[in-house]
Every structure is written in structure tokens, then in C-alpha cells.
Amino acid sequence: xxxxxxxxxxxxxxxxxxxxxxxxxxxxxxxxxxxxxxxxxxxxxxxxxxxxxxxxxxxxxxxxxxxxxxxxxxxxxxxxxxxxxxxxxxx
Numbered sequence: 001x002x003x004x005x006x007x008x009x010x011x012x013x014x015x016x017x018x019x020x021x022x023x024x025x026x027x028x029x030x031x032x033x034x035x036x037x038x039x040x041x042x043x044x045x046x047x048x049x050x051x052x053x054x055x056x057x058x059x060x061x062x063x064x065x066x067x068x069x070x071x072x073x074x075x076x077x078x079x080x081x082x083x084x085x086x087x088x089x090x091x
Contacts, residue, residue, distance in 0.1 A: 013057045013064035031071045
């Protein structure tokens with residue numbers, strides 16, 4: 001996966017995800033929207049083929065990079081936890 005910053009301000013972040021699908025972007029959006037400091041967390045994907053969707057994060061009183069990093073860490077933690085639990089079930 002390749003990610004490019006298209007725009008970065010104190011309260012807005014636009015990221016271009018090369019070759020990514022709804023799976024990760026929807027997970028990021030859902031996680032970020034749980035934070036009351038997030039005003040907008042959305043992405044634009046062309047249908048039916050998703051080629052380089054653009055993710056937009058707009059925040060209030062917090063650097064959007066801080067929130068994006070926190071969301072990425074939470075998602076990574078959930079993925080690791082699932083992997084461990086699944087591995088234990090099938091062994």
C-alpha cells in the first residue's frame with residue numbers, strides 16, 4: 001500500500017491511498033468517527049473500481065495526524081488480537 005499526503009493543515013488531512021479498498025478505509029472512518037474531536041472522516045472512491053481513493057479527515061482542536069496515528073494503532077492492535085485468538089482456536 002502506498003499513501004500520499006495531498007493536504008495537511010492544523011485541522012485537516014487529505015490522504016491518497018493507492019490501490020486500497022473499502023476494507024481499510026471504512027475501518028479507519030468508523031474508528032475515527034467515534035472521537036468527538038472529529039468533524040469529518042470520509043473517503044471518495046470511484047465505483048465500481050477503486051483506484052486511489054482520497055480520505056478526508058477534519059478535526060477540531062487537535063492535529064489530524066495525531067488522530068490518524070491513534071486510529072492506525074488501535075486497528076493494528078485489534079488485528080493482532082484477532083490473529084492470536086483465531087490461531088488459538090484452530091490449533
